[in-house]
Amino acid sequence: MSDFNTSKIDGNTVGAIEWNQLADVDNLIISSGQTPSTSNLEQLGIGSARYSSGGQFFTDSGTANTYVLSPVSPFKSPVSSGAGEGYFNGMIIRFRAGNANSGASTVNVNSAGVKNLKKADGTDVATGDILTTRDVVFRYDGTNFIKVENVNPATNTIQGISYLPQKITIANNSTDANNDIDFSGGNFVFSDFSGQAYVPAMTKRLDANWTAGTNQGGLDTGTKANSTWYYCYTIYNPTTQASDFLFSASATSPTLPSGFTKLKYIGSILTNSSGNIIAFKQVDNYFYFPEILDASPTPTSGVYSTYTLSVPKQNNIIAMVRSSIAYTGTGVTSVNIYFRATGTSIAFIGHGFTTNGYTSNSIVNFVSTNNLGQVDVSFNFTAPVSNATLHTFGYIDNNL
Secondary structure, rough: OOOOOOOOOOOOOOOOHHHHHHHHHHHHHOOOOOOOOOOOHHHHHHHHHHHHHHEEEEEEOOOEEEEEEEEEEOOOOOOOOOOOOOOOOOOEEEEEOOOOOOEEEEEEEEOEEEEEOOOOOEEOOOOOOOOOOOOOEEEEEEOOEEEEEOOOOOOOOOOOOOOOOOOOEEOOOOOOOOOOEEEEOOOEEEOOOOEEEEEEEEEEEEEEOOOOOOOOOEEOOOOOOOOOOEEEEEEEOOOOOOEEEEEEOOOOOOOOOOOOOOOEEEEEEEEOOOOEEEEOEOOOOOOEEEEEEEEOOOOOOOOOOEEOOOOOOOOOOOEEEEEEEEEEEOOOOHHHHHHHOOOOOOEEEEEEOOOOOOOOOOOOOEEEEOOOEEEEEEEEEEOEEEEEEEEEEEEEOOOO
């Protein structure tokens, strides 16, 4: 623009060049949504502020994965298909999509050309990165539009809302304890660390297949079985942003409802021989229940045997076991009970004692099990033993 202080302006007329440039200023005022005024000398500044505030926002008329953007009237687009008016490095676009994406996507801004939409690491945007319920922001890097995420790549920090920690817990339902579980509300980080979500408190039925919402079925597939461990998950649908809960007999691969692609394991429950959920109490990652007799062998001294305990069939489980032993005679009898992880040679002494005339003794142990709930036990003694027992009364779940 010319320097009007040195232009040939006599108060009555301006030259063609000056007139065009004054019209350009007028167009900026009008396209920012103002009506030109002879008395308001701040309209140019207001117009610039309006473009800075809202000129980056576009409307979408495309389809899922193919976004077609147009400027919001009366704003003018910073780019077009004209010569010298294409994309420029650092250009910002913000829009609310008409359709959520289901994978790799492209954008075309004001007919300036199709460009790929990428994540900050240079990979294609993934399913759920573009939703209909929130704005998305991209910056042009000279080749592609890169999603602005404000993430520190050196951590597991996740773009989006950050919730205060509120752990989700499970409990027997008081109305139908045999079939229903109460889930507390809380937030959870997805198992793949791709995001987090909040889920409200719900009650879900183990005796019915999954249906969204509280007091509805929660089983992923099949029917409720007897003497079976069921694993509890929070689940999330990135497209609808719905959260819910799910039961599955699989500790690794639950069958998720349609649209739910994110999950987090939150605990386990066990049915008895009649198919009823056993009563339990959760305290942090400790789970307590009435003692279950898991083994009552007549052991051979110094010989390891493998026993399956009433704990979830997962790694990182510490069983809480009361082991006992009964003797056929009185007098001084030396007894040691050893535990080791099944399939290893690493053992530790659970307890050792002498009878001093007693006919039985027992003690509590905390033992690590494998993903089949098994542990190796050896009863070592110097006098005849009538029988031994292993009672499980709970476990520590280090997967939470």
